[in-house]
Amino acid sequence: MPKISKKGLHMPASPIRKLTPFADKAKLDGKKVYHLNIGQPDIETPEGMLNAIKNIDFKVWAYTASEGTLVYRKKLTEYYNKLGYNITPDNILVTTGGSEAITIAMMTCLDPGDEVIIPEPFYANYNGFACQSDIVVKPILSYIENGFALPPISEFEKLITERTKAIIICNPNNPTGYLYSKEELDELKELALKHDLYIFSDEAYREFCYDGRSFISPMHLDGLEQNVVVMDTVSKRYSACGARLGCLITKNKEIWNAGLKFAQARLSPGMVEQIAGAAAVDTPDSYFEAVNKEYTHRRDTLASALNKMEGVFCPNPGGAFYVVAQLPIDNADKFCQWMLETFSYNNQTVMMAPATGFYSTPGAGQNEVRMAYVLNNDDLEKAMTCLNEALKVYPGRVVEAESKKAKAESF
Template sequence: MPASPIRKLSPFAIQAKKDGKKVYHLNIGQPDIATPEGMLNAIKNIDFDVWAYTESEGTLSYRIKLTEYYNKLGYNIRPEDILVTLGGSEAITIAMQTCVNEGDEIIIPEPFYANYNGFACMSNVVVKPILSYIETGFALPPIAEFEKVITDKTKAIIICNPNNPTGYLYSKEELQALKELCLKYDLFLFCDEAYREFCYDGKDFISPMHLDGLDENVVMLDTVSKRYSACGARLGCLITKNKEVIKSALKFAQARLSPGLVEQIAGSAAVDTPDSYFEAVNKEYTLRRNTLVSRLNSIEGVFCPNPGGAFYVVAKLPIDDADKFCQWILESFDYQGRTVMMAPATGFYSTPGSGKNEVRMAYVLNVNDLNAAMDCLTVALEQYPGRTD
């Protein structure tokens, strides 16, 4: 089971704080934006006598509210197309265990969300990575590259759109190409849409759920964690119009009994969050993205593409080893009593040796803290013994 690149350096961050350093956490996608008031009020006003199990697929009332949310986006689904899960993480594991047999293969453009490796390990599934490159902003690799690795064991492709860790936003043309590939080889297309609301510069979000003729192949995976700044709720869902997939996935859901009752009450209230909340959040994250990307590219030897969505960047640094650097900056460095925690990008690749001089940063801090973190990084790169320019 692989260690998480997002969390594995936590002991060094804890020690840095014990040593009196202020640590700027750019390593994890934990938003600092306030959770919607309606969601919190729903929890405060709960009134029940028994904290009971719910249906394994989630309460009908919550699934009806989710249907309202997704159909406003043009997904054209029904409550019976939804399986409520314990966060997006369980949605991904149930999708893998439902659609892919032990020893079968899933193709994933890399770098990819690090826990896909862990979920594949849990499911005894083989990951077949397809490299994307920082020089192209991590655009979808050519379809010919996918076809090179397709075998009789290939059962699915996973994309995260907008992407974690790169922030890349897939275009309609790229999704159309994936559609044709999945239909040609009868593959499932898993689409992780945790960052759907985070698209910038007026760019439109397109889902495989919007594409005609792909209903039997698409399995959409989602979570309330990022959209409503509610990571601790551990509430997600799996959505598909493929009745056989839902029928089989429900068996895994029954085995873990049910999703949380309180979380679903809060999730139902979250659907009524006004558009003004998301408009303000989008404006704030756009400012943060612009600040971080600008500061990174102003540092000598650093390159960072401008992402179209999510709240992450992957930056190439003039360093010998990202894992060593991310540990060194916590363990052996500070600038005016401050330092930075980042995630080494090696953990977001499956191909050995990839991402060795790249890091992922989450712009989940306010602009002042981002600027202070970049001040630290600038000095750290000047002092780091393994600088490579």
């Protein structure tokens, strides 16, 4: 029998989805499963976006331009220039989800064997995208004790080699919820200019910043115009994950021109999605204000409940809709599977993502899980009650975690 490729063998499984068979089995057994494993918002998609689809009137469902329709790119320009990006439609490539924006950026800017530095834990699919492109991920650890702040620039310097070509940041961060400051981005700017590096800025959660804190993009930093590639998506800000509509933004024309060739190779982004995306730009500010208020409430509910549990520590995130929590457990993968396969409380259980899959460093994140606060507040409270009861009886509970929590809280 023919064998699959080495790349297929080495392609990592998603920590977000790999436990789905166990969740499905739990449901067949009659358990209620609270899905905190995946960033699928339950917030309603803006009405204008849905109405645009309902009112479509065309006779031929045709290809669009490989770079995206001009109508949609003009509307996107309105959105980004309102944020101070100072771009034109010719700076935008429309992509099939944010995922394609990331893969096109990698393939355009890096050769096989080139290295990209990523603070970890990081969005798990970066590992998969790098595998697809034969790129080497050089992880740099951030730590739960200080809320997963950007590691010192001196630590970045230690990793830079002649093959280093780029740094990826996700801001606000998935999976940690950390919101990078202007000072941290200024330090990255100086590093990128010193070593002539690209900065890939994953901004899927731009609209989700809490406690009055502001979002800063590398696009806002003078002098970085030729180094920055923004990767974005409508999935989160408009609660439209199924649209699979994203974009790549750069002021570097060499990147744009080369990226267009990759976009041409996959033909074009969808027509219907772009019609909906154009309408989405006119979503009123009141929509985002209400969403922000709701997610702030959910964050507070989840973080507070976690930190009240014995042996658990969870930093309070400044953005996105995720937390990474440290639990008194021996192995996150084993614990998350045990929750679905063995445990139930009042016939309920919780699905989480083991944090090991958000690290590239072997052995990192063994006692951490990522949770997405995308459920309503009542369900979050029930899920936390269930988790608390599970930790009391989990066979692999680790007592030493109690002291780790005290250390983190005093940091």
